[in-house]
Amino acid sequence: MRTIKYGETSVITSVYTELFGLQSYIVKGVRQSTKKTQSKQIYFQPGAILEMEVYHNDLKNLQFLKEYKWSYLYNKVLFDVVRNAVVQFMIELFLHAVKQPEANPELFYLLEGSLLEADKGTDTIAANLPLYFILHLATESGFELQGSYSNETAILDLKEGVYTGTEPLHPDIVTGPLAAHISAIQHIQFYNDLENIKLNRQARRQILDALLQYISFHITDFRELKSLAVLREVLE
Numbered sequence: 001m002r003t004i005k006y007g008e009t010s011v012i013t014s015v016y017t018e019l020f021g022l023q024s025y026i027v028k029g030v031r032q033s034t035k036k037t038q039s040k041q042i043y044f045q046p047g048a049i050l051e052m053e054v055y056h057n058d059l060k061n062l063q064f065l066k067e068y069k070w071s072y073l074y075n076k077v078l079f080d081v082v083r084n085a086v087v088q089f090m091i092e093l094f095l096h097a098v099k100q101p102e103a104n105p106e107l108f109y110l111l112e113g114s115l116l117e118a119d120k121g122t123d124t125i126a127a128n129l130p131l132y133f134i135l136h137l138a139t140e141s142g143f144e145l146q147g148s149y150s151n152e153t154a155i156l157d158l159k160e161g162v163y164t165g166t167e168p169l170h171p172d173i174v175t176g177p178l179a180a181h182i183s184a185i186q187h188i189q190f191y192n193d194l195e196n197i198k199l200n201r202q203a204r205r206q207i208l209d210a211l212l213q214y215i216s217f218h219i220t221d222f223r224e225l226k227s228l229a230v231l232r233e234v235l236e
Helices: 035-044 081-097 105-120 123-141 176-186 191-196 201-216 228-235
Strands: 002-006 010-017 021-027 049-055 062-072 155-157 162-164 173-175
Touching (some): 010 049, 010 105, 021 049, 049 105, 081 105, 081 123, 123 201, 155 176, 173 176, 201 228
Parallel strands (some): 021 062
Antiparallel strands (some): 155 173
8 A cells, every 4th residue: 555645635545455456546534634534544554454445437547435444453563663664665566566457366365465474473474574475476477486496406597587407698596595495485385384484684685685686577667666775674
């Protein structure tokens, strides 16, 4: 969810929905200077998970939000610096990668599940979650890494998105334990298994940078995320 001011008292918020994909909604009156409306602004912070009743018209780019309430209220994300940085990163990356309004339930469940896990998971799971999210976002967006790490395919070619045994002519590769860790994270199906991925700070940062380099080859006009500097700092 990303929100900007609209008029004197309203906002326009971008929301990824289960039924309609990425949509923009006008929310009226939430910026009025009353106690009732001021308390509503918290609903439109990045990463908020809401149940909504909306007016939807396929012919319009801007929809109207009628009713909303919490679907899930965070316990840790709002107060934990690391978990908040993880959520901010995932939201910004998601909005870079998903630009069309079409519904995609698998993308919706990936985003929702990852946001919930950022709040509920252990510290290790939260720290590894950005790596998991990048890899599975790539999969659901149609550019999944091909193959897996082995003694015969010990080189991850970031440009081609494939594990190979032949070193390419370009330098955009990952090898050794880092490539093995990426393969392990890619094939994880349950968030709890992220607990078993043991990475030190340097390795986690190197993998993060490599995966962002990988997706930059596949997302049009990809640029460095504003949230990345904060994420790097808190993970270290």
